[in-house]
Structure formats: structure tokens, C-alpha cells
Amino acid sequence: MTWSEQMITIGMVVLGTALTRFLPFLIFPAGKPTPKYIQYLGKVLPSAVFGLLVLYCLKNVSLFTGSHGIPEFISIALVVILHLWRRQMLVSIAGGTICYMLLVQFVF
Amino acid sequence: MSEKAMRKAAFKAAFPHTIPIFAGFWFLGLTYGIYMNVSGFGFWYPMLMSLTIFAGSVEFVTVNLLLGSFNPLQALAMTVMINARHLFYGISMLDKYRGNGRKDIYLIYGMCDESFSINYTADIPEGIDRGWFMFFVTLLNHFYWFFGATLGGIFGTFIHFNTEGLDFVMTAMFVVIFMEQWMKEERHASSLAGIGISFLCLTAFGPENFMIPAMLAILVVLTVFRKPLEEGGKRK
Numbered sequence: 001m002t003w004s005e006q007m008i009t010i011g012m013v014v015l016g017t018a019l020t021r022f023l024p025f026l027i028f029p030a031g032k033p034t035p036k037y038i039q040y041l042g043k044v045l046p047s048a049v050f051g052l053l054v055l056y057c058l059k060n061v062s063l064f065t066g067s068h069g070i071p072e073f074i075s076i077a078l079v080v081i082l083h084l085w086r087r088q089m090l091v092s093i094a095g096g097t098i099c100y101m102l103l104v105q106f107v108f
Numbered sequence: 109m110s111e112k113a114m115r116k117a118a119f120k121a122a123f124p125h126t127i128p129i130f131a132g133f134w135f136l137g138l139t140y141g142i143y144m145n146v147s148g149f150g151f152w153y154p155m156l157m158s159l160t161i162f163a164g165s166v167e168f169v170t171v172n173l174l175l176g177s178f179n180p181l182q183a184l185a186m187t188v189m190i191n192a193r194h195l196f197y198g199i200s201m202l203d204k205y206r207g208n209g210r211k212d213i214y215l216i217y218g219m220c221d222e223s224f225s226i227n228y229t230a231d232i233p234e235g236i237d238r239g240w241f242m243f244f245v246t247l248l249n250h251f252y253w254f255f256g257a258t259l260g261g262i263f264g265t266f267i268h269f270n271t272e273g274l275d276f277v278m279t280a281m282f283v284v285i286f287m288e289q290w291m292k293e294e295r296h297a298s299s300l301a302g303i304g305i306s307f308l309c310l311t312a313f314g315p316e317n318f319m320i321p322a323m324l325a326i327l328v329v330l331t332v333f334r335k336p337l338e339e340g341g342k343r344k
Contacts, residue, residue, distance in 0.1 A: 001174060001177070001178050002178075005178040006174055008178075008180050009170070009173055009174055009178065009180060009183050010156070010157060010160070010161070010170065010174075012180045012181075012183040012184040012187065013157075013161050013166055013167075013170050013173070013183055013184075013187045014160045014161050015184060015187075016166075016183070016184045016185075016186075016187025016188045016191065017161055017162070017163045017166060017187055017191050017194070018217060019188060020187075020188055020191040020192060020193075020194035020195055020198075021191075021194045021197075021198060021216050021217060021219045022198070022216055022217075023195060023198065024195055024198030024199045024201075024202060025198060025202065025205070025206075025216055028199075028202055030206050030207075034202055037331075037334075038199055038202070040334060040337075040338060041196075041199050041200075041327075041330065042199050042200045042201075042202060042203075043200075044298040044330050044337055045196050045199060045200055045298075045326075045330065046196075046200050046228055046229075046289060047289050047290075047293060047296075047298035047299040047302060048298045048299065048301050048302030048305070048326045048330065049193065049196050049197070049200075049302060049326075050225070050282060050285055050286040050289050050299070050302065051286060051299055051300075051301070051302025051303035051304075051306060052193070052302050052305075052306045052319075052322055052323070052326065053221060053225070053282045053285075053286075054279070054282045054283055054286050054303065054306075055303065055306035055307060055310055055322075056282075056306070056319065057278055057279035057282055058279060059310060059315035059318065060315050071273075072276075072279070075276060075279075075280070076279070076280075076283055079280045079283045079284060080283065080287065083283075083284055083287050084287075089125075089128070089284055089288075090124070090127055090128060092280065092283075092284050093128045093277060093280040093281050093284055094128075096276065096279075096280035096283070097131070097273070097274065097276050097277045097280050100273045100276035100280075101272065101273035101274060101276070102273075103273070104272055104273040105270055105272050105273060
């Protein structure tokens with residue numbers, strides 16, 4: 001690829017990303033009431049999407065090979081326990097991450 | 109409060125929310141910068157791309173696109189597919205990302221997974237300007253990513269301490285955000301549907317192709333069960 005072809009490719013990726021981010025705001029302009037169905041989706045989608053994002057982070061974990069997802073399972077369990085106990089976002093995240101790093105570096 | 113004091117207060121309130129992202133983006137950005145470095149690109153590639161694209165997963169894919177043959181339409185189509193989840197974010201943010209003046213443009217432009225998650229779930233304290241709070245969350249995330257990617261591009265090959273597993277910080281963060289959302293909602297049907305459908309699609313389509321079918325299935329299920337969900341699923 002030449003330099004200008006590279007810049008066009010990067011430009012296309014910028015355009016595509018911006019498109020997915022701006023499109024809902026362009027389709028449903030301010031001032032006009034947003035359709036009830038879309039308002040409903042705006043309320044219920046995030047819960048489902050956060051679930052999807054958790055799975056997205058874990059997508060390359062294999063249950064049948066390697067470490068069988070055990071370090072991930074233990075660390076997520078720790079995150080959940082810490083968060084139920086203290087409900088301090090940073091404590092839960094740091095605890096789970098340190099646990100995971102120790103597990104993959106020294107145990108599995 | 110003066111405009112300046114208001115901005116400062118918003119920055120102070122926003123910063124703690126972004127600390128996990130700092131850890132995660134610093135590491136992921138560094139990884140990305142190193143990846144570009146070893147793929148034969150100068151540091152200003154990750155620098156430019158982290159600044160202008162600001163969408164992690166797509167930027168990794170773009171490295172492959174740049175190494176392949178020139179096909180701008182394919183680049184555009186792949187980007188839209190990978191980032192299709194942002195459409196969902198936008199629908200959820202239609203109210204929040206409006207009425208903040210010119211900041212709205214930047215908020216929407218910088219709406220990556222992490223900025224969306226924080227700005228959607230954060231309980232912004234009374235007296236803090238919402239627009240500036242969300243602006244600083246987005247700006248700080250953007251800066252961390254840019255910083256990590258550029259640093260990785262420059263020093264990539266010289267970094268030698270064992271960071272294996274640090275990327276789990278992102279998983280931990282989304283687990284916590286999922287839990288926060290769970291504790292705020294009266295009924296968990298949508299949360300459970302998100303996990304269940306994603307798992308089924310991941311099993312059926314594999315890690316590289318499950319996102320689009322999962323999103324479509326979530327949309328279909330939420331649409332079909334709109335009546336029962338609308339009656340009890342409202343946020344407190």
C-alpha cells in the first residue's frame with residue numbers, strides 16, 4: 001500500500017467508527033419525540049449489552065483446553081465477592097486483576 | 109460557582125471513575141503500539157490512529173488491513189460491523205448526550221465501550237455539571253489510550269516486566285459495571301438475556317463471529333418480550 005492508500009484506509013475506519021456512534025443521534029433528532037419503541041430499547045438495552053461485553057472479554061477463553069477458564073472463573077468470583085462486600089469499584093477491579101495476574105503468571 | 113471552578117469540580121469527580129481505564133488502556137494501548145511497531149509501522153501510526161479512530165478492537169484489525177491490499181470499502185464495512193454495538197450505546201445515550209452544547213459532538217465521537225459504560229452508569233454527585241463530568245471521562249479515556257499506544261509505538265520493544273494478565277482489568281471492570289446495573293434494576297430479565305444469548309451465540313458462532321448474531325438476537329428477544337419487560341423492568 002502506498003502512503004496515501006494507507007491514509008485513505010485509516011480515514012475509512014475513522015468514518016465507519018464515527019458513523020456507528022453518530023447515526024442514532026442523526027436518525028432521532030432532538031426536538032422531535034423519540035419513538036416509544038426506541039425509548040424502550042434505550043432503557044432495556046444497556047443491561048443486556050453489559051452482559052454481552054462481559055462475554056466479549058471472555059470470548060477467547062476455552063473451557064476444554066489450556067487452563068479451562070479456571071483463572072478467569074476464580075478471578076471473576078473474587079470480583080463479585082469483593083464488590084458485594086465493599087461495593088468499591090476500584091477495590092473489586094484491582095483485587096480481581098491482581099488475582100488473575102498471579103494465577104496466570106505463577107499457577108497456570 | 110464560576111465556570112472554571114465548575115470544570116475543576118467535574119474533573120475531580122470524573123477522574124476516580126477513569127482509574128481502572130487508565131490501567132486497562134495503558135496496557136492495551138501499549139500492546140497495540142508494540143503490535144504496530146513489530147508490524148513495521150512507525151510510532152506516529154499508533155499515535156494518529158489512537159487519536160482519530162479511538163476504538164480499540166477496530167484499531168487492531170486496521171493493522172491487518174494496512175498490511176493487506178488496498179480495499180477502502182472493505183475497511184469501511186468491517187469497521188461498521190465490528191463497531192455496530194455503538195449503535196446500541198447511541199440509542200441509550202440519546203438523552204444524556206444532548207443539551208451539553210458543543211461538548212455533545214465530542215461525547216458522541218469518543219463514545220467507546222468504556223466511556224459509554226461509565227457515563228451511563230455513574231451516579232454523578234449533586235452539584236456537579238453532568239456535561240463536563242462526561243466530557244472529562246471521555247477526554248481522560250481518550251488520553252490514556254493515546255498515551256499508551258504512542259508509548260508502545262516508541263518504546264515497544266524495550267519493555268520487559270511481566271504484565272501477563274493485566275488485560276483482565278477490562279473484564280473485571282465490565283463485571284463490576286454489570287453488577288452495578290444489576291443492583292439498580294428491579295427485574296433482571298434483560299441482564300440475564302444479555303448473558304444467556306451472548307453465551308449461546310459464542311458457542312454457536314465462535315469468538316470471531318458471535319457479536320453480530322448476539323446483538324441481533326438480543327434485539328429480537330427484547331422486542332418480542334417488550335410488554336412484560338416494560339411493565340416491571342424500569343430502572344429505579
